[in-house]
């Protein structure tokens with residue numbers, strides 16, 4: 001049955017601003033018509049009067065790991081159940097309608113992607129990357145989602161296994177991190193030239209985008225020059241990195257939450273509560289706070305330079321992650337409009353889905369959310385979630401709870 005969403009304050013993520021009194025018609029899961037003022041409702045259509053609420057594209061998070069909480073001894077079966085719940089709640093409780101995974105063990109993300117796409121499970125659209133590929137003495141070794149590879153042959157084999165298991169992209173770890181043991185620091189680079197060249201060559205040959213964890217100028221430049229699709233983190237960069245990102249059109253996903261969410265930096269009750277649950281050790285808090293000012297500077301520099309950027313949080317769980325990260329973008333100087341585009345249109349473009357998703361336009365798949373308050377006034381208003389639609393179907397309706405609150 002066709003569906004009409006009427007009386008909406010539309011933020012289509014194409015034209016800046018809000019179009020009040022708009023309506024959107026949906027047929028067969030896609031947007032059939034968008035009218036700025038009223039517009040006729042097709043015969044037999046189900047009508048949802050949004051009562052002036054804000055209607056916008058569903059949110060994306062393009063840097064996601066699905067474990068929450070981390071249970072060191074969890075079996076694959078337990079992880080699968082946990083990830084499915086995390087993904088489903090991200091969709092229904094935060095309006096995250098699509099994610100790109102950046103390290104998930106046992107190809108659980110590929111299985112979830114298929115289950116969600118077939119309609120057997122309610123969950124977000126998933127662009128799956130499988131394992132996080134690193135080296136012995138690499139990064140993220142304690143997480144359960146890292147696979148160690150050494151030497152060109154080690155990388156070739158692991159990447160081919162990823163392909164065989166149905167990933168959409170390859171996550172490659174080029175350098176250290178903010179979280180980790182003393183020999184895993186973000187200014188350390190891990191791969192030898194021959195390992196890098198082999199890993200990128202096989203991805204290029206088979207047409208798989210490389211999602212490059214790169215955290216220092218050496219790693220960022222190597223990733224861009226070898227053809228990475230996106231650079232993740234970029235805690236330390238230099239002007240040459242920014243110029244190369246622009247020149248090659250490489251995406252940058254800054255993951256501000258990694259360095260910006262510590263007890264001393266939390267600036268709202270919600271952030272403070274989340275940070276407390278995060279439970280970082282004093283050593284990691286110090287590492288994050290030491291890294292934050294420079295991270296912020298390169299985020300601001302890239303934003304000002306017009307580097308292509310999309311929103312990826314690297315935070316958990318999914319019901320908080322994108323919303324926290326968007327708040328940090330704004331705290332660091334992005335406008336709510338820039339943060340919203342990063343989490344919708346630009347994220348969809350990064351995932352190669354621009355033709356079908358990321359904006360409210362005729363012909364696109366109807367992955368949409370409605371929120372009570374205007375997120376362009378305050379990006380945190382995205383938390384006043386009323387409705388979530390995926391493929392044109394309502395998958396979460398919080399209107400009654402909102403009215404009662």
Ligand SMILES: [Zn+2]
Pocket residue numbers: 063065102103314
């Ligand atoms: Zn990550």
